[in-house]
Amino acid sequence: MKKPRVMMVCGFGLGSSMILKLTVDGVLKENGLSAETFCADATTATGEAYDMVFTSKEMANLFKNTPKPVVVIENFLSKQEVLEKGLPVLRKLIEE
């Protein structure tokens, strides 16, 4: 079982993405999954090593040329949304 690198991206990498990271951490914990979660900002994100991205609609364009899975989240505080949109992707990465 791999420990994937899960990147949360927002404009500055220290506000919104941090909130999203906390939501994702919560979902991982509640589902007994383990991943390395970290935040990045719009300028450094594409240079990072990651296995998947969680970000907002506005930032998703940064990743249009990447082959890695990009999950767009509308409500950064919604564990439900992260669960529905992100959990299948996370599981796949972990079980690979």
Add this chain to the structure above:
Amino acid sequence: MLSNYLSPEVIQLKVNVNSWQEAVRAGGELLLKAGKCQPSYIEAMIRAVQEMGAYMVLAPGLALAHARPEDGASLVGLSLVTLDHGVNFGSEANDPVTMVISFCAPDHHSHIEMLQALAEFLMSEENQQLLKTAQSVEEVLSAVG
């Protein structure tokens, strides 16, 4: 605990503004008056939305306004502004905004505990509603414990 970061001086409820800039400015002024940031930080928060879009409207009706430490943040600070009517920030998914939470931090990690407390509190939609509809500062302070 979220109550460690919120005091009456950084809470303003049912504010009447007619643009997102005014809303962000209101939040920034509270941080400024509380000595947490310089005036330049307020301008930087507004520029951030202009340059990067409304990504900081991170949940329905809720904007998290902030800029970078080097934009003029002096101390870790948090402010809460609720609006008496919603304003649009340009977020397709989450406009109109009725609550603006602004924060600043002097570096890239001092605010982590604060954001953690904030996220934990706000992850409950009930709590989000409580803040948005609060009629008094006392109500807010007793809600955040």
